[in-house]
Amino acid sequence: MEIKEAEKLVIAKPVACRPVFSNSKPVLSGAINASPPADFSENAVAVIRPRTMRFKPTCNNDLVAAEALGSAASHPPKEVSESKAKSNVVYKPIAKLVSKTTLSLLANLGGHGISPTREITNAGAPIQPSNRVNHQNDPKPDIHPDFPVQSEKKKNATLENSEDDDKSLSNNADLRPLNDGHNWRKYGQKQVKGSEYPRSYFKCTHPNCPVKKKVEKTLDGQIAEIVYKGEHNHPKPLPPNHPAHDTTRNEVNNPNNIESFVAAPPTNDLLTAGTCNASVSTSNSSLGPSGECEEVSESLEAEGDDLKSKRA
DNA sequence: CTCGTTTGACCCGTG
């Protein structure tokens, strides 16, 4: 079992930009290397199958909600083999015990109480009971071998805060999974057995970006679990707003700062909020959806690459 | 029109 995981990682690692899909389609498909990513797997199949049809004009939410409720109610609170979760949970903000309040608190604490320590950076550190971190994919791409693994992980493990103001509460489980500066498109949702909450599958909207993300949200709209898969190949889609300040650069330039970054939590608003505040300045405890944090992380990413280039 | 979400069916690995 674990071997598989390893395999997966290995496969995903080298590419970083080629959605080879470690699954197995490509192999059977017939070595479609030259072909674009996962698009032609269908070719092999070439089966005409009438898929999903939508009839219900409304009450979708109701249905979903009802289902979720039913499931939740039906399922006893047994957290069985959760620990064994093969996937890598990137962030487990609240699971179900904490709620927005806690989030707020965390946000407030910012870089004081939590940021530098609880980071999930390495699995070694005992994350808080509510937070879980896992990375499903490659901790280290071939791209920047120089860079510390931590940074990579963090990069991948981008934490996400719940950025949910009111909408999250209103909407039960959807909206943007979390604004980490990237655009995600939801391509599926399922109710998994282990979890009482529905799991949503997101994909990076970038053309060549193979990054995927699994998000489990509680009925309250709180994030119960986040799993990242793969890493972005693009700098950052974030268009308007923060034009990336030199500050970031400087910081990155300084090894010390780099360390800070590494030690700092992933590009999470919540956790990073602290770091961001500390680094940039104390603006607002509640960083917007697209706060400087992302930039920092992004910068870090880019910088990391750059750095490595320079260093070399 | 374009982009993203919703959602049932399908694919495939595992037991």
Next chain:
DNA sequence: ACACGGGTCAAACGA
């Protein structure tokens, strides 16, 4: 070989 379950696809919709 069958059943179960997680993950993905793609049509229908909506903004």
